[in-house]
Amino acid sequence: xxxxxxxxxxxxxxxxxxxxxxxxxxxxxxxxxxxxxxxxxxxxxxxxxxxxxxxxxxxxxxxxxxxxxxxxxxxxxxxxxxxxxxxxxxxxxxxxxxxxxxxxxxxxxxxxxxxxxxxxxxxxxxxxxxxxxxxxxxxxxxxxxxxxxxxxxxxxxxxxxxxxxxxxxxxxxxxxxxxxxxxxxxxxxxxxxxxxxxxxxxxxxxxxxxxxxxxxxxxxxxxxxxxxxxxxxxxxxxxxxxxxxxxxxxxxxxxxxxxxxxxxxxxxxxxxxxxxxxxxxxxxxxxxxxxxxxxxxxxxxxxxxxxxxxxxxxxxxxxxxxxxxxxxxxxxxxxxxxxxxxxxxxxxxxxxxxxxxxxxxxxxxxxxxxxxxxxxxxxxxxxxxxxxxxxxxxxxxxxxxxxxxxxxxxxxxxxxxxxxxxxxxxxxxxxxxxxxxxxxxxxxxxxxxxxxxxxxxxxxxxxxxxxxxxxxxxxxxxxxxxxxxxxxxxxxxxxxxxxxxxxxxxxxxxxxxxxxxxxxxxxx
Ligand SMILES: O=C(O)C[C@H](O)C(=O)O
Ligand code: SF4
Numbered sequence: 001x002x003x004x005x006x007x008x009x010x011x012x013x014x015x016x017x018x019x020x021x022x023x024x025x026x027x028x029x030x031x032x033x034x035x036x037x038x039x040x041x042x043x044x045x046x047x048x049x050x051x052x053x054x055x056x057x058x059x060x061x062x063x064x065x066x067x068x069x070x071x072x073x074x075x076x077x078x079x080x081x082x083x084x085x086x087x088x089x090x091x092x093x094x095x096x097x098x099x100x101x102x103x104x105x106x107x108x109x110x111x112x113x114x115x116x117x118x119x120x121x122x123x124x125x126x127x128x129x130x131x132x133x134x135x136x137x138x139x140x141x142x143x144x145x146x147x148x149x150x151x152x153x154x155x156x157x158x159x160x161x162x163x164x165x166x167x168x169x170x171x172x173x174x175x176x177x178x179x180x181x182x183x184x185x186x187x188x189x190x191x192x193x194x195x196x197x198x199x200x201x202x203x204x205x206x207x208x209x210x211x212x213x214x215x216x217x218x219x220x221x222x223x224x225x226x227x228x229x230x231x232x233x234x235x236x237x238x239x240x241x242x243x244x245x246x247x248x249x250x251x252x253x254x255x256x257x258x259x260x261x262x263x264x265x266x267x268x269x270x271x272x273x274x275x276x277x278x279x280x281x282x283x284x285x286x287x288x289x290x291x292x293x294x295x296x297x298x299x300x301x302x303x304x305x306x307x308x309x310x311x312x313x314x315x316x317x318x319x320x321x322x323x324x325x326x327x328x329x330x331x332x333x334x335x336x337x338x339x340x341x342x343x344x345x346x347x348x349x350x351x352x353x354x355x356x357x358x359x360x361x362x363x364x365x366x367x368x369x370x371x372x373x374x375x376x377x378x379x380x381x382x383x384x385x386x387x388x389x390x391x392x393x394x395x396x397x398x399x400x401x402x403x404x405x406x407x408x409x410x411x412x413x414x415x416x417x418x419x420x421x422x423x424x425x426x427x428x429x430x431x432x433x434x435x436x437x438x439x440x441x442x443x444x445x446x447x448x449x450x451x452x453x454x455x456x457x458x459x460x461x462x463x464x465x466x467x468x469x470x471x472x473x474x475x476x477x478x479x480x481x482x483x484x485x486x487x488x489x490x491x492x493x494x495x496x497x498x499x500x501x502x503x504x505x506x507x508x509x510x511x512x513x514x515x516x517x518x519x520x521x522x523x524x
Pocket of ligand 2: 146189277409
């Protein structure tokens with residue numbers, strides 16, 4: 001095989017997967033968008049998401065800043081040198097990272113050091129298999145951390161919140177799968193896709209679940225019971241009302257694929273792999289002689305160009321507006337510039353749309369831990385913290401540029417957030433998925449607000465960042481450093497206010513009530 005050609009093919013696969021959402025995923029998002037009622041938070045979030053997908057297309061930049069844990073599945077004919085393929089993938093990964101198509105995402109689990117090039121112990125994951133065909137099949141999934149953290153494994157029998165007893169049968173399995181969607185809420189950037197593995201042991205069960213994510217979103221399960229179950233889950237999960245980003249809405253689940261394997265008598269696992277809407281997985285067929293790409297996979301059906309769709313929508317809205325008066329905006333819109341006063345914060349209520357102009361500072365896991373027992377590198381009084389680990393590139397003059405910068409899951413900072421806000425006088429935090437009771441209490445006491453940005457909309461937010469004014473704590477690595485960002489019109493929704501209101505708390509409660517409606521047996 002020609003090593004240079006092979007490497008180029010792997011580079012193309014990585015870049016395409018990170019920047020160009022597959023056709024089947026686009027179609028699922030489009031139909032979700034059509035189901036939402038105009039003007040709702042979910043509909044607006046889906047518009048941001050589709051705009052983001054188009055921007056990633058145009059700029060050939062990461063759809064989401066979390067380019068995930070790269071997992072390659074490779075099938076080769078007998079006689080192909082797998083070591084060469086490994087080497088080509090590693091080199092292609094370094095190149096894609098250097099060019100800002102991948103975020104440096106490989107972190108030493110013991111020291112916390114980021115390797116900087118996406119290589120590390122066990123990374124990228126590469127799983128080889130031999131087969132009878134005379135071509136090479138390489139598939140790649142870039143599954144981000146926020147949705148990975150929402151994977152869940154059930155051991156039957158068990159008792160499930162809202163659903164009661166789940167036994168060792170098809171109906172017990174049904175309950176586990178429904179529960180898995182409920183427990184993810186908006187934190188894994190809903191609406192999501194789930195891959196389910198029934199049976200196996202703890203590790204093969206999860207492998208089977210992840211394997212389902214390689215199925216095309218609109219295939220039909222050949223196993224009749226599983227086909228029915230997939231169909232039932234799609235209908236029922238979408239009645240939970242969790243909606244895009246957990247804002248409430250008609251679509252909570254975009255796809256459900258279920259696989260089964262045997263188990264041993266004592267174990268009965270149901271494993272669920274949750275994938276966010278930014279479902280990045282592609283594949284190629286390679287010529288084993290040359291290493292060239294012969295064919296791209298997942299290319300069936302229409303390809304949705306969301307930019308063209310947006311133009312059509314705009315034209316329709318303009319015609320409608322001409323025919324009848326345009327509907328009045330339902331949400332209050334507020335412009336904020338840091339430093340923000342307590343008085344300004346106290347005026348904000350859940351549902352308000354906030355546009356931020358001026359400075360904000362990124363801070364995620366490492367920074368929050370650091371700030372508990374250190375001084376802040378900058379004066380954070382009245383400032384805005386953004387839970388974000390961006391993709392950054394340095395130009396030849398030494399200036400940093402933002403390549404992708406959406407929010408990360410905020411709940412991880414729950415143990416620290418309230419104390420840090422009070423200690424430094426921070427007035428607003430921006431993230432996604434919401435935070436818990438400790439933060440809600442601190443917002444009330446101190447006069448703070450939680451703003452929800454749209455998870456995965458990394459290009460959309462990168463566009464609002466006008467300059468990088470500085471960076472601190474680079475020793476934590478690019479995603480974890482504190483970046484000083486100057487923004488213009490950075491839009492987010494108040495989902496937790498200083499009066500004790502939390503949209504996340506409300507949606508969790510109403511979705512639990514709805515989950516309870518599916519308690520009665522369906523499949524026995
Ligand atoms: O690491 C990130 O930037 C985001 C992560 O995928 C998340 O969803 O929290
Ligand atoms: S931020 Fe959201 S869209 Fe991006 S990888 Fe995490 S879960 Fe997926």
